[in-house]
Amino acid sequence: MSRFNLFTNKKPRKNTSANRKSRRLGSNLQSLEDRRMMAGDVATTELMPLESEYVETSTLDPTAQTNWTLDPISDVEATSGQTLETMLTVSGDVETEALIFSASIVSTIEQKLDAQYDLVESDDYHTNCLGNNERWIRSANGGWFYVMPSGEFYQWQGSFAKSTLLASFDSTHYDDPDLIAEPESIDASVHIEGDVLVITPDADYTGSFQVEIGATDGTHSASQTVLVAVAESIPDEDDNTDDTPTANKPLPVLMVIANQDFYYQEYGDTRQSLEAQGLEVVVAAATTEVSRPHANSGQGADGGLVRPDLALTDVSADDYSAIVFVGGWGASSYQYAFEGTYDHGAYNSTDALKTTVNDLVNDFVEQDKYVAAICHGVSVLAYARVDGESLLDGKTVSAWGGSAPSSDQRIYTTRDNIELNGGTMVESGSVGDPTTVADDVIVDGRIITAENYDSAAMFGRIIGNLVSEPEYVDAVFAEWE
Incomplete structure (x- = not known):
């Protein structure tokens, strides 16, 4: 075997192909000590080794007397091209508005x-x-x-x-x-929008990287690192950019959430079931500002933030197979005929918003499309008015029978909302298998309702099955074929 001189001054041949990188550091930037070490001359100062494992690279400054901390963020899983948004929060005596957040990708x-x-x-x-x-x-x-x-x-x-x-x-x-x-580059972007961390891997990037997140109030600072693992996005073989509905591909399903206090699991499980059947899901809310779920409503450590695809004022019933109202007390803001005032200001909304929602419900009914709701979202259907009557008048529905948000009205439960508007609500667990509440979904004509998060997965499957039936597609979308 041939040997070579490790200490020769002759430099090795460099590959000059187009896909090789140019050197970023010239020899004029190398310190004398590094030159000696690279040439084989043992330096008198020890070189601090670099660690290869992911570690917590920064914490609160132990010398600073702070009275707030940056709340921990769990590791993140994403797919290529997917934008993730995570709300940053702090604990202690400081207002979020007084903080400046920052984020950057950590070099490998x-x-x-x-x-x-x-x-x-x-x-x-x-x-x-x-x-x-x-x-x-x-x-x-x-x-x-x-x-x-x-x-x-x-x-x-x-x-x-x-x-x-x-x-x-x-x-x-x-x-x-x-x-x-020749280390691989990290093809992703990271930035902060107010108190929201936004991470977007490139469409063809897979791998993992770290993001360092910082917060400062001008006097004290805190930071932490989060590991982001990016998997390949697998395209749907049935994906078709042609929006013309067919027996195999109906139009998208519209999901309506509240900008404040929607129930995350009812949104997440329903959407997952719809998408598992190849259906496109579009999310709408009062505005396209980031929507925040109820605390402890099934969201992960990322906070369950959802940015709606469009505002309700921009929705046309013509573009969708069905409309689905997600539960959570924030759905109260869409109750058209509710005449009271809620104690929580975010649930009161405006007459203009309520009218927009009611007009939208009427458009779906006029086009003979499915109108669906889960848990407290069913109250939106109860207060909708079609030809002067409640949409649920004479209908049988499933919904959560417990409490409702406080107001100046003698209405204490979602059941009250439904029954005061002429609807009949079944008892919890009375639908399907009596040993489980996972199947409490009722279809009454073009109205589909579900009790709560327990039945959200089946709720999504039933909606998906119904809007995908060839007879439904042919009957509802004949004018667009």
Whole structure:
């Protein structure tokens, strides 16, 4: 086996193909000490090794006397091209409005090593040149590094015994030293909108990266890191950009949530069931501002924030197979004929918004399309007026029979809302299998209702099945074919 001089001043051939990167650090930027170390001369000052594992890179400054902390954020899972939004919150004696939040992508260990030492990729990594099955990587500035079969990465200091461990990778970095010499870029964007963290991986990016999040009130600061894992987005084989409905692909389903206090699991499970059947889901609310769910309503650690696709004023019933009102007390803001005033100001809304919702319900009814609601969302149908009568007058429905938001009216439950408007509400668990509440869904004509989050998954499946029936598509959408 041929050997080579590790300390020659002759630089290795560099690959000049278009897809190789240019060196970011010139030799004029390298310190004298680094030059000595790269040339094999043992430095008198120890080099601090870089860790390869993800770690909590920053916390509250232990010397600062702060009275607030940045609430922890769990790791995030995403798919390529998907935008994720996470509300940032703090605990303690400080107003969120007084804080400035920041976010940035943390460089990987490989990127930090490459930036510090200006490593050069090669067609030949001189495997086992000095007899330890090591593979060699050179710096553009003349120093040498090697990676062991176990993945440990060292800076050569004249001998194996004196070399400095810089990072401990896995064996894939030995199999492919380009992972170190030519690290992959992180193709994603991160920014802050007020108190919301927005992460958008590129459409063709997969992998994982860290985001460092910071908050400051001008005097004290806090920060933490979050791991973002991005999986490949698998396109729907049945995806069709043609919006013309067919027997196999009806128009999208419109889901209506409140900007404040919608019930997340009723939204999430219903939507998941619809999308599992190949149906497109469009989300609308009073505005396109980020919608916040009830606390502890089934959302994950990301806060369950949802940004609606469009405002209700921009919705046309012509474009959808069905309309679905999600529960949560925020749905009260869409009750057209409710004449009282709620104690919680966010539930009162405006006459203009209520009229918009009522007109929309009437449009769906006129087009003989399904109108659906779950839990407290059923109260929206109860207060809707079609030809002067409640949409639920004479209808049988399922809904949550417990409490309702406080107001100046003698209405204490969602059942009260329904029965005062001529509807009949069944008892909890009385639909289908008496041993479970997961199937409490009722279809009465073109009205579909479900009790609450327990039955949300089946609620979505039933809506999906009904709007996908060829007879329904033919009857409802004949004028657009």
